[in-house]
Amino acid sequence: MSDEILKMFKASGAIKEGHFLLNSGLHSPVYWEKFRILQYPHYTSRLCQIIVEHFKGQKVDLVAGPATGGIILAFETARQMGVRSIFAERVRDVRIFRRDFEIAPGEHVLIVDDILTTGGSIRETIDAVDSLGGLVIGIGVLINRSPKEIDLGVPLFSCLNISTTVYLPEECPLCAANIPLLKPGGQS
Ligand SMILES: [Zn+2]
Secondary structure (H helix, E strand, O other), X not given: OHHHHHHHHHXXXXXXXXXXXXXXXXXXXEEEOHXXXXXXXXXXXXXXXXXXXXXXXXXXXXXXXXXXXXXXXXHHHHHHHOOEEEEEEEEOOEEEOOOOOOOOOOOEEEEEEEEEOOOHHHHHHHHHHHHOOOEEEEEEEEEEOOOOOXXXXXXXEEEEEOOOOXXXXXXXXXXXXXXXXXXXXXXX
């Protein structure tokens, strides 16, 4: 299955090489432009199907994702599960559910997102669900590119695990080589 997933990312041109400033503040020679793949409904649908299959048999009342990529993934995952979808947005330093979204106390929430690097946006989304009294039952991501194992306190499923090199800015050899740092578009 990893081969199939990797092929989809390659075919959509989602894998970029260079010197990139990631949303996490880390630098990397590779950037995954998630929107290159999310623009194709058939790829997005297939990736969400893999997440849906993984969580089959578990009670899920709604799917939540962090904006921006998570909006699309939450919608498609929820569509396949026959439940509703909501998204959390960053307002100043916190991520919250706006748009009059509600979670009833005890509702089972599946969180989905595109690319996990440090888990920051997912942790913020978990906090947003907690604050409304929902119960996060699991997390599904397209790609886990975290350089180390991340414990989010609930089961984490990723369609694809990749180990991409990331550097702290002060230790980045690409910076040392004076290669221009790019802040890719589409980062949320
Ligand atoms: Zn650098």
